[in-house]
Amino acid sequence: MRRLKLLSLRAIFFFIPASLLASAALEGRVELPKSRAAPVQAKRYEIVTKAGVLSTQPPLAVVYLDGNFPRPASSPIKELAQKDLTFVPALLPTEVGTRVEFPNLDDTYHNIFSYSPTKRFDLGRYRPEERPIPSVVFDKPGLVTLRCDIHEHMRGLILVLSTPYFVMTDTAGGFRLDKLPPGKYMLKAWIDSRTTREKPVELKDGQTLHVDLP
Secondary structure (H helix, E strand, O other), X not given: OHHHHHHHHHHHHHOOOHHHHOOEEEEEEEOOOOOOOOOOOOOOOEEEEEOOXXXXXXXXXXXXXXXXXXXXXXXXXXXXXXXXXXXXXXXXXXXXXEEEEOOEOOOOOEXXXXXXXXXXXXXXXXXXXXXXXXXXXXXXXXXXXXXXXXXXXXXXXXXXXXXXXXXXXXXXXXXXXXXXXXXXXXXXXXXXXXXXXXXXXXXXXXXXXEOOEO
């Protein structure tokens, strides 16, 4: 019986497409806008608006591999909290189909809502001890702007992507994406609500490709 199970597992492994077993990597640097914040500022990001353009301050980018990828079998869950009257993180990249929970970590009410075409919702007023934690499933790609009906200054962003392969840059614009399927794709870098840079890439099994997005 044990030998039969082992043979069955080998048969399953044999029929897995080679493209799913192979992997590649991407690394490089995105040229970020100059920061208007002091260099000694703590590593807390906020969303700022300039001439109608939404971006993070200090600047960063979301780098992702654009292509046709299978949807996840189950809905992932992520968290975007309200703490010290700000959204943490200020920018949350996530995959289509993800359920995002909005825990209130402040000693006050919050009322999170969005009028964005990608996802319109209003969670209503709720306290820190609210259970279950209010949540929303983001079921189509695009940019979602978050606000609080009680604290007008609060801004947050959710970037919903049709890919499981994405990463935030560091403060210098550096990034690395691992365990990527070989093939031809478009590498994109979201900079702000009006700026996305892109470059075609061809990934090969076992290769680490260096790509900069100036």
